[in-house]
Amino acid sequence: MGTRIGASFPDGTEMLAADWQPASQRVSDYLTAMGVSEPLDMERLVAQVRLRVDSRAIAAPLEDIVESAIEETHALLDEWLVAELGHEADANNLEAARAAVLSGHVSGWSARWVSFIIGLTDHSLAPAIHALTILPLPEPAPLVMDANVIDLCCHRLRRRIAAAICRFFCHPELRTPAHGGSS
Amino acid sequence: MLNTTRLAGLGRYLHRPVFFLLVIFTTLGAMSLLTAAIQDGGINPVELALLILYAILMLWITASFWTAALGFARIMRRLYRRAPVSAIQARQENAxxxxxxxxxxxxxxxxxxxxxxxxxxxxxxxxxxxxxxxxxxxxxxxxxxxxxxxxxxxxxxxxxxxxxxxxxxxxxxxxxxxxxxxxxxxxxxxxxxxxxxxxxxxxxxxxxxxxxxxxxxxxxxxxxxxxxxxxxxxxxxxxxxxxxxxxxxxxxxxxxxxxxxxxxxxxxxxxxxxxxxxxxxxxxxxxxxxxxxxxxxxxxxxxxxxxxxxxxxxxxxxxxxxxxxxxxxxxxxxPTLIDYAKRDRRWCQGNLQHSRLILARGFKSLSRIHFTMGVMSYLASPLWLLFLIATGIEAYFRSLKAPVYFFGDNVFPVWPQSYAVEMATVLWVTLALLFLPKLLSLVLLAFDPVLARRFGGLPRAALSVLIESFFSVLLAPVLMLFQSKFVAAILLRTTVGWPTQERGDRQTGFGEALGAHGVHTLIAAVAGVMTYVYVPNFFWWFTPVLAGLALSIPVSMITSRTGLGQLTRRAGLFLTPEESNEPRVLKLLEEQLAAPKTAGLDIAGKRDAWSQAVLNPATYALHAFLLPDETPNRRRHHALEGLIFKLQDEGADSLTTQEKRTLISHRDGLYELHTLLWAGSSVSRSSRTDQ
Structure with missing residues (x-):
């Protein structure tokens, strides 16, 4: 786990000032792994993540600042993708869009992400994301496929023979079925 | 023309009777020969067992023989008849x-x-x-x-x-x-x-x-x-x-x-x-x-x-x-005898399971025959083993009173006067049924020069058949023991897994061969000594089986060699049409396998794929996208947390394959793992950034 910060840090803001440096480095690493390469984009994104972690820390003490920073980076990306997808942004489409942009095939995505953060209206990347969103499965076209009956010939034959033998020797009174209680 | 078509249509009804009658009559013929050979003054229990085993095995062999022989006749017929295609082709377009x-x-x-x-x-x-x-x-x-x-x-x-x-x-x-x-x-x-x-x-x-x-x-x-x-x-x-x-x-x-x-x-x-x-x-x-x-x-x-x-x-x-x-x-x-046996082990249980379906209600007779043949393809081995044992016992009893079969410079066995002809006939009939299909295939090549060229030419194909037959004689007793062991294990209610088949080329080392065939060699030595001492007449009959078992270790190792396989290919031996004139689709496969990996989502190595799925944002995102969107329940959430703690405390190596799979089987757990690992100090910076 990252740097553990708990009750000993009652004030979130103070804590962030002291501990942001390792979190900043980790967020940079994470953004690099995502495919963000422009230093300016990186700087803006890290700053935005810091702001988000900051406000989160004000709301409630953070358990782990680095973990929170990674979560906020993730959330920041999702926020942009939701904006890009508009009304189509359900959970599956969001996952698909994330997979599409992080695959490295959507050119200029990080710049567009940064533009979104700083509030610049730019051309939408939704068409490019859609083009790269390849569904793994087609629409369901179900058929009923129930298990068929296979009637085995000698199933439980051994048990039936054993039962018959038992009836014959152990319970002679059961050899012939009773025909009512007439006597 | 119409009459010919109608006759051909009616002829279809004869296919099965022809086949089954041929099988039954051939089996009965072979049985009568064996009965005549061993029936000198009544039949003892061992001889009766021999007869029953021989009847079952002969049915199996003759079915195989007549299948090949009828196939041979069909292919020969096709060689001289062109298939009518035009009418069929015309209808295709109207689908x-x-x-x-x-x-x-x-x-x-x-x-x-x-x-x-x-x-x-x-x-x-x-x-x-x-x-x-x-x-x-x-x-x-x-x-x-x-x-x-x-x-x-x-x-x-x-x-x-x-x-x-x-x-x-x-x-x-x-x-x-x-x-x-x-x-x-x-x-x-x-x-x-x-x-x-x-x-x-x-x-x-x-x-x-x-x-x-x-x-x-x-x-x-x-x-x-x-x-x-x-x-x-x-x-x-x-x-x-x-x-x-x-x-x-x-x-x-x-x-x-x-x-x-x-x-x-x-x-x-x-x-x-x-x-x-x-x-x-x-x-x-x-x-x-x-x-x-x-x-x-x-x-x-x-x-x-x-x-x-x-x-x-x-x-x-x-x-x-x-x-x-x-x-x-x-x-x-x-690629190797041992891998082949492993695959057999897997199939054996499935086929033996069909024995319960043979008499199940409602199936067609031919489906029952398919089930029976599937069962027999594995049961034949223990039956051959029993047959050999029964033959040895019978030979031992006969040796107590009968003359020797081999003496002087005779290469072939000299049978006692009373049943020499019959016993030799039984042997030759059995061998003919086993090896004639190989000969028929060469006849096919002789009639089809184009096909023969694809098999490397008739002389090379004939030599290949000869060598292949030699090796099949050596390998048959080994497979017999393997399959007998599998059948016994299954009858003793031992289950098998469903492991993946070994598909790539690989070679058998001495240790592996010794482990797999050590028992076979030991059996060969013990059976060889026992027969040589107690039934010397039988020993010489038994030598092909003993040789296969005694040489199983070197044969298994030698036949697994890719160098030897390539050498025979250069010599034009065991050439197949697919090797001599490689189909386009197989060339395409080779090209695909040889193609350099494209950029993008390539992975560094097989072992790293799981780590990449949890660390590399691109691989993680792809994997998460392909997972079903399920709302986690509390029990699953706690189980995932437990596994994440285990990973954090003891490292990835402490996780079993199943646990690793569980960790990346749910979006929520995967996300948690992804963020925790990126936040964690236990994961080195290089392992994160090198993704």
Whole structure:
């Protein structure tokens, strides 16, 4: 786990000032792994993540600042993708869009992400994301496929023979079925 | 013309009687010979046992012989007759509403590179023939190994991006692999079966040419009562001596056997599990497999589902065909004797399980024969073993009173006056039934010079048959002991897993050979000494069996050598048509396997795939996208947390394969893991940034 910060840090803001440096480095690493390469984009994104972690820390003490920073980076990306997808942004489409942009095939995505953060209206990347969103499965076209009956010939034959033998020797009174209680 | 067609139609009714009468009369003939040979003053219990065993084994051998002989006759007939195609071709174009055919490949922990290379080769072949629009590809993954799972997804993504829209390549990994391969196919039918009229079922190592795929669809369209067409796969692509010999035998003799099978099976042929086209709706309707009552190995899930599915289709009145005249269907085989035996172990339980279905109500007689033949293909080995033991015992008792069989410089046994002729005849008849099909295949080559050239020319093919026969004599007793052991283990209620088949070329080392064949060598030594001391007459008869067992270690090692396989190839031995004139689709497969990996989602190495799925944002995002969107329940959440703690405290190596799979099986757990690992100090910076 990252740097553990708990009750000993009652004030979130103070804590962030002291501990942001390792979190900043980790967020940079994470953004690099995502495919963000422009230093300016990186700087803006890290700053935005810091702001988000900051406000989160004000709301409630953070358990782990680095973990929170990674979560906020993730959330920041999702926020942009939701904006890009508009009304189509359900959970599956969001996952698909994330997979599409992080695959490295959507050119200029990080710049567009940064533009979104700083509030610049730019051309939408939704068409490019859609083009790269390849569904793994087609629409369901179900058929009923129930298990068929296979009637085995000698199933439980051994048990039936054993039962018959038992009836014959152990319970002679059961050899012939009773025909009512007439006597 | 009409009369000829009608006669041919009526002739079809004679195929089965002809075949079964030939089998029965040949068996009876051989039995009468053996009875005459051993019946000197009554029959003792050992002799009776010998007779019964011989009767069963002879039925098996003669069925095989007459299948080959009838196949030989059919192929010879085809050589001199041209197939009428024009009428069929004309009808093909009139196929009503448009439909799609799914190429479905169920996979279970297979090498993803090979899986996708094979599919790419087939797809490319379809593109080259312009038929690709009628097909869609479905990779039905039952893979449990998390590394392989991630690699499959990466391969799928890469190819899907290349193909673009509209999507014709689909992939799914089943959450639970219930009922193994049959369950996998059933899951496909239940969810997407309505989308397709046909599905062509492939194995992970299947390769089929576009021409064959299209022809299969065309044949299904021609007869709406056909539910399944099986195209016999020819073994290809292996280079060890063992595999090349099998490939040669499969290619040369296989076509004859397939033609013979098709002759007598007619509309009630069998399903071999792959390289077959299936009409989806009747399959869904009739091939849902029940669990057999009782426990494994004979109860529970039906392991070898293919025979049962064919029988269920036939039971419902659908036709099942074997297209012996169609080429362009290939598969890969185990590279070594030991791998071959391992595969047998897997199949053995499935086939023996069919013994419960032979007498099940409602099946067609021929389906019962398929089940019986499947059972016999493994039961024959212990029966041969018992036969040998009974023969040894009989020989011992005879040695107490009878003269010796070998003396002086005689190479051949000299039988006692009373039954020498009969016993020698029994021996020669049995050998003839076993080896005549090989000879018939050479006759075929003599009549078809084009085909003979593809097998390296008649002289080389003849030499190859001779060497292959020699090795098959050596290998037969080893396989007999292997299979007898498997049957015994299964009868003793030991279950087997369903391990992945070894598909790549590899060689057997001394340690492995010793482990697998040490017992065989020991048995050879003990049986050799015992027979030499107590029944010296029998010893010489027994030498081919003893030699096979005594030499099993070196033979197993030598035949696994790829160098030797390649040497024989350069010498033109064991050459198959697929080697001498490589089909385009196999070349495409080679190209795919040799192609450099493209940029993007490449992974550094197989071992890192799981780590990449949890660390690399791109791989993580792809994997999360492919996971089902499920709301976690509390119990699962806690279980995942427990595993994450285990990973954090003890490292990734402490996790079992199943635990690793569980960790990346749910979006919520995966996200938690991803963020925790990126936040964690235990994960080095390089491992994160190097992704």
């Amino acid at each position: 009503g509403e448009p439909f799609k055919t799914a190429l479905v490949m169920p996979v279970y922990n297979e090498d993803p590179e090979r899986v996708f290379a094979g599919l790419r080769a087939m797809h490319q072949s379809l593109i080259e023939t312009g038929a690709h629009n009628g097909f869609e590809i479905f990779v039905l993954s039952d893979t449990r190994d998390p590394e392989t799972w991630i690699q499959e997804e990466i391969q799928w993504r890469r190819w899907a991006l290349e193909l673009g829209q509209p999507t014709r390549l689909f992939y799914r990994n089943r959450v639970e692999n219930t009922a193994r391969k049959s369950g996998n196919l059933a899951d496909f039918c239940r969810n997407w079966g309505g989308r397709y009229r046909y599905m062509i079922v492939l194995d992970a190592d299947s390769i089929m040419t576009a021409e064959t795929l299209v022809e299969m669809v065309r044949r299904m369209e021609l007869d709406r009562r056909v539910a399944l067409i099986q195209v016999p796969p020819v073994p290809v692509n292996r280079s060890s001596l063992f595999a090349r010999m099998l490939q040669f035998a499969g290619s040369l003799y296989g076509s004859m056997f397939a033609a013979g099978l098709s002759y007598w099976q007619q509309d009630t042929a069998n399903f071999w599990g792959h390289n077959a086209i299936i009409r989806v709706r009747p399959f869904a309707e009739h091939c849902g497999l029940p669990q057999l009552p009782g426990h494994e190995p004979f109860g529970g899930e039906i392991l070898s589902h293919d025979f049962v599915e064919a029988a269920l289709l036939a039971r419902a009145g659908w036709k099942v065909h074997l297209a012996d005249d169609l080429g362009g269907s290939y598969e890969e085989i185990p």
